[in-house]
Amino acid sequence: MAKIKDVAELAGVSVSTVSRVLCNGPVSDKVRKRVEAAMAKLDYRPNLAARRLRSQHTDTIGLIVSDIRNPFFTAVSRAVEDEAYRNGMRVILCNTDESPEKEAMYLKLMREERVTGVILAPTRHSVAALDPESLGFPVVMIDRTPAQGDGDAVVLDNRRAAAQLVEHLLAAGYRDIGGLFGNTSSTGAERHAGFAEALTHAGLPSPARFVPPSVEAAEAAVTAWLAEPDRPRALLISNGIFLLGAVRAIKAAGLCLPQDLALAGFDNEVWTSLIDPGLTVIEQPVDEIGRSAMAMLLARLEDPARSHRHVVLQGKLVARGSSAPLRQR
């Protein structure tokens, strides 16, 4: 593949001049045209590795999530990538599967890549232990965040959202409300907090169960729970993955929504509106989360000294049939 020296020779100029053409430096029109002709003729493309080495900026950001197949992260990723490419940056995507080891490995990789910055959905482990300062690049956390509130982050108002769901269920007349939460992320803990708070405030118990982040785990937990004699009358499900497992369990148990059981959860995935009678969910502003995270990262790069901030976005309650008001009998 042609390199800058070949272009320079063909155009009869020095490599410096070709470089200037590349970077819109000061070059006379006549020379610029000659150089551009030579570049076209050789089908020249600059070598990004060389450019990055010399210029010391990689224009690359890392995006570390638990699993791109989780539609929430899929949507966020797409928004991040669009925003990144729009700003002339590239994205390296990594899936941790909630494993702290994988996460640590990918963070190391990020250092080797000399990334400009990282957008990270931290595992529960790292959210506590991670020192963003020591990493050598700025980090914006998404979805999950350390409680004490340092560092940059874009998150949902998880407590409020969970409380909103509880209030919605209470208003619909339900009293025995159970909650299913993830045991690996701070998100699950926060949603549980909002859930428990709202029920306690109403003078009700707040039975909760915690499971690892997989459809199967959620399905098994809900199946077991529904088989118990004093099973809840309504369930709050902490994310879209669990929701899928919950619906499977409910179908398998032959229960009807909402007559036998009310259901409300997180993540407005496409199918939640399609299954009868429609699932009540909190919709997260996924595009906005991705865009904000990227914007935040760019702002931090612009001004490394600016104070850390948390952007807390509100979810939107989408009420559907699965939480229809309890009929009096």
Added chain:
Amino acid sequence: MAKIKDVAELAGVSVSTVSRVLCNGPVSDKVRKRVEAAMAKLDYRPNLAARRLRSQHTDTIGLIVSDIRNPFFTAVSRAVEDEAYRNGMRVILCNTDESPEKEAMYLKLMREERVTGVILAPTRHSVAALDPESLGFPVVMIDRTPAQGDGDAVVLDNRRAAAQLVEHLLAAGYRDIGGLFGNTSSTGAERHAGFAEALTHAGLPSPARFVPPSVEAAEAAVTAWLAEPDRPRALLISNGIFLLGAVRAIKAAGLCLPQDLALAGFDNEVWTSLIDPGLTVIEQPVDEIGRSAMAMLLARLEDPARSHRHVVLQGKLVARGSSAPLRQR
């Protein structure tokens, strides 16, 4: 950030020796330990840009798809990434949105990155015009492929799969079968071919419509079609995105599956089993597609001279209630 020279000085050896430690070259245990201690002390991480420039291999592959939010591509991407990282390679992900311009831009970018190879779901435009030889890196196509069969590719047996769905519908007693296909990919064309062939073979007409690749377009097309007096009695839908639009249109029209309309489509997305009465679909072996594509790329890199090949995978018919046998009346 520390560089190799710093490590060398701290360890009291030459940079060459440090480099050898890095690359598992021949180094005495004593020196290796000293160097490793120095690396640990300095928290040294090699600069990948420098390494790539010098070694002339980037260990990076490009993955170019239309939209990562399409669950088919999500799943394939994840498989590709896992396989790539397992082989010490990195992945650059790009979304073309079926735009030939974006695709061309990303292919240019791939050249600048000096990628080792590319896995590409080509737009209809490039599937015809693309000359993989001229790109400077090997390409494995997925999902879509040029008809004439040159180049490496991993695809579904689309004709057969579509024919299978048609045969399934015929066996269930349906006769007026319509098909909805994408107008931007070769996949749509092939599935249409299989669809038309199977119906023609049965002596039946094969009414088909073609739409751009979006949920909205599919929804609008199906809504319009269902409003016509001689609307089909069964629909074959060419992919998971369209299937979503179709289900929305059917629900909006107040039609019941399968009494009012039978439905069969592609892509066994999670929700297809959840909505009543379950959607009949062709399941694509998404993990296998991703893994095979990566394996194929690695094999091609190993032996650039080996003959091109197409891996054609069979889909699996998953029969559900949406295509239940037509009751006699």
Added chain:
DNA sequence: GACCGCATTGAAATCGATACCAGTTTTTGT
């Protein structure tokens, strides 16, 4: 006509690693 300033251009250093070659030490064989 000498001098200054501006706009261009080129030469050479540099980014941080690896590759190659040569030199030195250690091991092995007899």
Added chain:
DNA sequence: ACAAAAACTGGTATCGATTTCAATGCGGTC
């Protein structure tokens, strides 16, 4: 114990670009 082979180590060129600094040419001014 000596020669030959093997193992290890260091110096330097190099990858392909950008960056810095110096040189050149040209026009205008006094």
